[in-house]
Amino acid sequence: MKLQRSGYIAGIALTATLALTGCGSDNDPATSAGDTSAAAANCAAGSLTAQGSTAQKNAMDEWIKAYQAQCSGAQINYQGTGSGAGIEAFIGGTADFAGSDSALKEDEQPKANAKCAGGEALNLPMVIGPIAVVYNVDGVDDLQLDAPTLAKIYSGKITKWNDAAIAAQNTGAKLPDTAIQAVHRSGESGTTDNFTKYLSKSAEADWTYSNAKAWKAPGGVAATGSDGVAAKVKSTAGTIAYVELSFAENSDLKMAKIKNGAGEYTALTGESAGKTIAGAKITGTGNNLSMSIDYNTTEAGAYPIVLVTYEIACSKGSPKAKEIQGFLKYTSSTGGQQALADLGYAPLPETIRSKVETAVASIS
Known part of the structure; x- marks a missing residue:
């Protein structure tokens, strides 16, 4: 995509x-x-x-x-x-x-x-x-997620791709009964800081780890650098990660639509990112x-x-x-x-x- x-x-x-x-x-x-x-x-x-x-x-x-x-x-x-x-x-x-x-x-x-x-x-x-939420799930091409669901995935509360919270946002999708591997950056990363800032401000009830450059939540799989994160998702079925758009594009990764504060599931495009930047x-x-x-x-x-x-x-x-x-x-x-x-x-x-x-x- x-x-x-x-x-x-x-x-x-x-x-x-x-x-x-x-x-x-x-x-x-x-x-x-x-x-x-x-x-x-x-x-x-x-x-x-x-x-x-x-x-x-x-x-x-x-x-x-x-x-x-x-x-x-x-x-x-x-x-x-x-x-x-x-x-x-x-x-x-x-x-x-x-x-x-x-x-x-x-x-x-x-x-x-x-x-x-x-x-x-x-x-x-x-x-x-823009930070893309990328994933590798066979047969799922138009994944939709909101901030609370992302927070639960990354805090280990949602562990399967066919979890009810994911299924409710993706009617008709063939979600597999397989484990989710949530990939995050190793070391200190400003991308992690921004991604966790998004979770802390958009899913306060479900994300209790605030924001920081170093990953604080338990579990998940660490990868080095943006290129390492993209390579991990590209090569491993069942993964989900956050990575900058340029790396998502260069690796031809599928990107999820994310629900915004207006209640819309929005694909990552220049126009959609520009609307957030303008604020x-x-x-x-x-x-x-x-x-x-x-x-x-x-x-x-x-x-x-x-x-x-x-x-x-x-x-x-x-x-x-x-x-x-x-x-x-x-x-x-x-x-x-x-x-x-x-x-x-x-x-x-x-x-x-x-x-x-x-x-x-x-x-x-």
Whole structure:
């Protein structure tokens, strides 16, 4: 059940017109290098080392390829080690910037700020990635699930595919009497943080584990990185997992329709994800652009499980400030964002993109 590109591009157009409130190894990237003229316009020679979110790895690979092709002397190494590892590397001084599927936590922000020589560590939303609920069940092609059922599956309360709660939402489906293997990320992951945040806000009575980068619920099967999760579902019957859209598409996995706050079972498309993104709020101040997503959105036709991937970078004080600014100017440019359209990501709505561009321009 592969996402149709026309729908995805329609969703991108939608998000661009709607205002927001408030002010491992991975799969190969696409072959297109995006808008190389945008890359050339922001060139800064020098090397950068970064790591973190696997959710944005395909986007980062595409950006790096385009930027390095146009910028003589630029060398960028980004490793998809997971959001938690990326933030640790930034705080530890071994990463010039980090990728994270969640903004810095309250206890992480001061530690990150301490690495910025009088500046602060900025949360810069750079990639919007819908989270797909993927599954491998023979003969079931249009699975529908609500948040309470997902919470019960992942907390071990629902263990069979033909459970009454699943059957009630999937009339006519031939659900097998087989065990469910619920796959989650190993290690610390911003994708896990966002997925469990969705469960904690949309299924409060059934999910008692709050949200965190590290998986807290008992049971289930762990897999390393987004590519590892996708590979596990692809190869193992009876599995269900959460993974970013680009990985679901690249592995040609079936994706469930998810019930939103308006009571609709919604397929993951660009338009449906865009409707949820349009209701997000910027919660940070100044150039620190952390965001809050309404996972219980009642917007008709909205797909509720969406994450925002951030780049964590110093506002000032980094010895690599010029190189960081040059690269992030490209990724936050219109051309850089447009390069994501065919990779399973949603480019930033213009109201957010322009704020990120301004924040990046302030790096010194």
